Amino acid sequence: MKEKLLSDAYPFWERLSAEERAELLQSAALVSYRKGECVHRSDMGCTGAVLVLSGLLRVYIVSEEGREVTLFRIRQGEPCVLAASCLLDAIQFDLVIEAAEAAEAVVIPAGVLRPIMESNPYVGLYMYRQATERFSEVMWMMQQILFMGADRRVAIFLWEETAGKGQRTLRMTQDEIARNIGSAREVVSRVLKYLAEEGAVSLGRGLVELRDPEKLRKLFE
Amino acid sequence: MKEKLLSDAYPFWERLSAEERAELLQSAALVSYRKGECVHRSDMGCTGAVLVLSGLLRVYIVSEEGREVTLFRIRQGEPCVLAASCLLDAIQFDLVIEAAEAAEAVVIPAGVLRPIMESNPYVGLYMYRQATERFSEVMWMMQQILFMGADRRVAIFLWEETAGKGQRTLRMTQDEIARNIGSAREVVSRVLKYLAEEGAVSLGRGLVELRDPEKLRKLFE
Numbered sequence: 001m002k003e004k005l006l007s008d009a010y011p012f013w014e015r016l017s018a019e020e021r022a023e024l025l026q027s028a029a030l031v032s033y034r035k036g037e038c039v040h041r042s043d044m045g046c047t048g049a050v051l052v053l054s055g056l057l058r059v060y061i062v063s064e065e066g067r068e069v070t071l072f073r074i075r076q077g078e079p080c081v082l083a084a085s086c087l088l089d090a091i092q093f094d095l096v097i098e099a100a101e102a103a104e105a106v107v108i109p110a111g112v113l114r115p116i117m118e119s120n121p122y123v124g125l126y127m128y129r130q131a132t133e134r135f136s137e138v139m140w141m142m143q144q145i146l147f148m149g150a151d152r153r154v155a156i157f158l159w160e161e162t163a164g165k166g167q168r169t170l171r172m173t174q175d176e177i178a179r180n181i182g183s184a185r186e187v188v189s190r191v192l193k194y195l196a197e198e199g200a201v202s203l204g205r206g207l208v209e210l211r212d213p214e215k216l217r218k219l220f221e
Numbered sequence: 222m223k224e225k226l227l228s229d230a231y232p233f234w235e236r237l238s239a240e241e242r243a244e245l246l247q248s249a250a251l252v253s254y255r256k257g258e259c260v261h262r263s264d265m266g267c268t269g270a271v272l273v274l275s276g277l278l279r280v281y282i283v284s285e286e287g288r289e290v291t292l293f294r295i296r297q298g299e300p301c302v303l304a305a306s307c308l309l310d311a312i313q314f315d316l317v318i319e320a321a322e323a324a325e326a327v328v329i330p331a332g333v334l335r336p337i338m339e340s341n342p343y344v345g346l347y348m349y350r351q352a353t354e355r356f357s358e359v360m361w362m363m364q365q366i367l368f369m370g371a372d373r374r375v376a377i378f379l380w381e382e383t384a385g386k387g388q389r390t391l392r393m394t395q396d397e398i399a400r401n402i403g404s405a406r407e408v409v410s411r412v413l414k415y416l417a418e419e420g421a422v423s424l425g426r427g428l429v430e431l432r433d434p435e436k437l438r439k440l441f442e
Contacts (some may be wrong), residue, residue, distance in 0.1 A: 090353040121342040134266045
């Protein structure tokens, strides 16, 4: 069962020796996280390779003043190597991973991964390839933050989280929306008020309801 | 001579077979770029792995409206794998590389690298490791852009480019400074005017002169 999980998630599995597989299987631990619990922070030491079985993890950066910008989320079935950033010495900045919802994950400890990574290039190749893929996502988001107006960003986010998923309601506070698009709550608040006045959405406590998808769509065309 | 360059720059060299080395050596081309010439853009097709011998390359992203944000520079002796982003299918966004100064480089064409990357994991490991390292730099810069005030960013940039290099004069237009720190020219212009009024710098056409290093330094302490 655990072997099936690992071999499905990690394409380097078939490149491992029998000993390496046995070692990873033995050390891989099932870990549960409460909602809001910290999975990784650079001062916590090195976690390892995380494979999400259920729930949702959020990866973000924090400013000195405590402002957060979400970089990406890790969903069910997805691996995340950035909690093993201590193994990836090419990564020189701090990020935080926390459970956005209660989550379960299989964690391969960094201490076990390190010698295998050093002797088997396929493992390192996978890890760095994954890291590059995540950074590529982040770059896309950064381009949005740098280049796009906040109104467009709010509209796109609302669209993707409602109509784009076949839903009408987004259960999220304005603060959460702001953190998701890397903007300030005040900015999001202003855009949402405008959208509500236009009849595109209606606002409730901790939720946004889609009223006129066409109006919302026009904002980012 | 070319072999020494490649074996010094690329740590995977010792992991290559004799045939692989011969192929890379034969295909590696010495390329000269004029100042301002484009080295890589996603619609130009795939360049390959670039090793800078002299001069300076600049890697940046461009918005739909043509606004540029510099991500990093590639200096003499440094390799850049991002011009081979077609080989790194984990990279899904567009960037542009141009010669910020007249430059010479050794380019290994993507077509030659591809089969070697596929058969030899050390080559892919190197490529993705390099990409991760660059992204890590970019993340650091993005954190500055997202979290720091423009005045601090301008001050740090001026400091690093003058006092930090033992110089007094920065020959750069306000537009170039803005692109370097990922800000708008108007913002840079305002901060520079403030710094000039404070006596920290004096402004000329296309240059900024350091007057009072201590005042400048106070801005980012």
